[in-house]
Amino acid sequence: MKLKKRGKFVNSLKFRLMIALSLVGIIPGFLLKSGIIDSYEDRAVQQRSIDVSNQCKILSNQICTYGYLVEPTSEMINAEIEQLAGMYDGRLMVIDNAFKIIKDTYVLEEGKTIVSEEVIKCFKGENTTSYIKKNNYIQLTVPIIDTITKDSVGVILVSISTDSIRDSISILYQKASLLQFGMGIVILTLAFYLARVLVKPFARVSNAIEALNEGYINEKISVADYTETELISEAFNKMMSRMKVLDDSRQEFVSNVSHELKTPLTSMKVLADSLIAQEDVQAELYKEFMIDITQEIDRENKIINDLLSLVKLDKTSADLNIASVNINELLELILKRLRPIAAKSNIELIFESFRPVTAEVDEVKITLAISNLVENAIKYNIENGWVHVSLNADHKYFYIKVADSGIGIPEESVEHIYERFYRVDKSHSREIGGTGLGLSITRNAILMHRGAIKVYSKEGEGTTFTVRVPLNYIS
Ligand SMILES: Nc1ncnc2c1ncn2[C@@H]1O[C@H](COP(=O)(O)OP(=O)(O)O)[C@@H](O)[C@H]1O
Ligand SMILES: [Mg+2]
Structure with a gap:
């Protein structure tokens, strides 16, 4: 019995409650983790873009003021460009209005022409920022505006690495996972105990029934912990009292049968005894007593026949x-x-x-x-x-x-x-x-x-x- 119960643990209410409670505890953790980390990433990227973009605006003013676009030799501007690129671990290009790259901190592209969507947009006065998550960098463009004519005369194109953001995210992720693991264990333990406590009244019902099975049917069970267990108890009690009624009527029947079958036997015994007790009994008296005894036998026979008919009828209508x-x-x-x-x-x-x-x-x-x-x-x-x-x-x-x-x-x-x-x-x-x-x-x-x-x-x-x-x- 116990073994069978254990084998069906997967089907048990306790197990299912445990799973449900664990899911309720663990899923929000997962959602929260990814939500927080995503929004942290968004904010960090945004902040970094704003910082760089501001620096670039200052730089673009200076480029204009020093006529760097015409003659890209200013030591000061070059130094500032290098510093900016170095500070954000990135690459910075200055492009003039002929789409020619006049300065590249990587030197590779200097003198070449660049006609990219972002650059064209930027010449039209639109700043662009895009985060290329796959390759871990932010690309942004800032127009160089002529201080007098207010025209776009060039573009600063910056690519900066987001490796540092990635690094902090990965640290954050590790910490969150560790925390989540710890929480998971706590939740599982809690779910296990809670499920046990919640299911206990049902176990009490079956224990009470089990105890009754071993004992006397006249007792009643009562497990009032939940409405459900109370209903089960009541239904069970009803069934038991019905069984008791049946049992009582069966007992009454048996005692009636015994009594009815005994009556003719008693009469016969009395008749026979009285014959034995008398000496020199006349033949007529013998005959008379024997007729009485035969009648009693007939009666006994009739009762048994009737009982047999009744028992046959008590069986199913099949x-x-x-x-x-x-x-x-x-x-x-x-x-x-x-x-x-x-x-x-x-x-x-x-x-x-x-x-x-x-x-x-x-x-x-x-x-x-x-x-x-x-x-x-x-x-x-x-x-x-x-x-x-x-x-x-x-x-x-x-x-x-x-x-x-x-x-x-x-x-x-x-x-x-x-x-x-x-x-x-x-x-x-x-x-x-x-x-x-x-x-x-x-x-x-x-x-x-x-x-x-x-x-x-x-x-x-x-x-x-x-x-x-x-x-x-x-x-
Ligand atoms: N037609 C009837 N008229 C009067 N009483 C009857 C009639 N049928 C049955 N009874 C009564 O009901 C009792 C039960 O009947 P029944 O079960 O047939 O038993 P019994 O073996 O005594 O005939 C009878 O003992 C009798 O008192
Ligand atoms: Mg009759």
């Missing part, structure tokens, strides 16, 4: 043996079998059929059910009484009515007559010879066919049972 049955013929047959018993008390047995009826039923079980009803109607009747059986049907159901002129059932007993072993008047019924199982058998058989049974009775006047069964079996 055991039904459904076939198309002519109900008229079935009823005729039942009445024919019972007519001799009715004749003993001079009871008139009448069958009335309103139409021919064929239905999908289990013939044996329906016969058992209806026989019990007619048998009761004869047994609990008066001398010279009558029993009226009728059959009718509509498009969905057939209806059987068994009415009698008998002793009736007291109002307070009506709700109990379907209970196993229940008999209205124990002593009187004993004379008549019943087991109290007949109506439970009848009801079970009818319910298995998804039918219904109802009773109307008035003490001293008679009883009517009506049965309704679907014509087509509903599985």
Whole structure:
């Protein structure tokens, strides 16, 4: 059990909570890190561009003032250009209005012509700045404006390395990653503990159930930590009390059965004992006692047969043996079998059929059910009484009515007559010879066919049972 649980850890609520909590903790860290580093980079590049651009503006004024574009020999300007290029670890070119490079701090391009988009734009008075991230440099252009005519007479083209920015970013990145790693561990630990705490009430529910399984079913569990666990507890308690009801009724049934089976045995023992105790018993007395004993054996036999029928009916309805049955013929047959018993008390047995009826039923079980009803109607009747059986049907159901002129059932007993072993008047019924199982058998058989049974009775006047069964079996 424990091993199986561990094997399914990946599927557990605890594991999923842990993952969810960890993600909630770690993802914002990642976003924050890249966001902060990106914006730092943007700002650093921007700041560097502004610095360089300002320096270049000062330089461009001086270039103009010293006529450097005409005669690029000024020691001072050259020194300043070199200094500026050196300061920002970059390359600086001065271009005159013929697009000729008159000064290049790398010397390589001096004297050559440059016609690039940026330079043309710059001559039109537009400063350009572009950050070429891939090659780690910023390129910017600053126009040289003639102080008198205000015309663009040249361009300063600067490329500066952003290696220093890159370096600080990489340091920043390392630090952030380290911090994030530390945070990750803290978050994972926290998530692990939090998940454990959050899931605990569920474990408590299953532990409580487990404990109950080992102990007594009469106890209740209660885990009120969450609404959910409370609901589970309640549902479980409901199920348990249902089980208890079932268990109780089973126990009651067993004790009733034992009692009922013991009664005839006790009688037989008493009869036999009294015969043994007497000496020189007359043959007639023997015979008389033996007849009594045989009757008790018959009774015992009847109870066992009824019990077997009932147990068979208690099984699932899958055991039904459904076939198309002519109900008229079935009823005729039942009445024919019972007519001799009715004749003993001079009871008139009448069958009335309103139409021919064929239905999908289990013939044996329906016969058992209806026989019990007619048998009761004869047994609990008066001398010279009558029993009226009728059959009718509509498009969905057939209806059987068994009415009698008998002793009736007291109002307070009506709700109990379907209970196993229940008999209205124990002593009187004993004379008549019943087991109290007949109506439970009848009801079970009818319910298995998804039918219904109802009773109307008035003490001293008679009883009517009506049965309704679907014509087509509903599985
Ligand atoms: N037609 C009826 N008229 C009067 N009482 C009846 C009738 N049918 C059943 N009962 C009462 O219901 C009790 C239960 O019936 P049943 O389950 O068939 O048991 P039993 O074996 O006693 O016939 C009977 O003992 C009887 O008291
Ligand atoms: Mg009966």
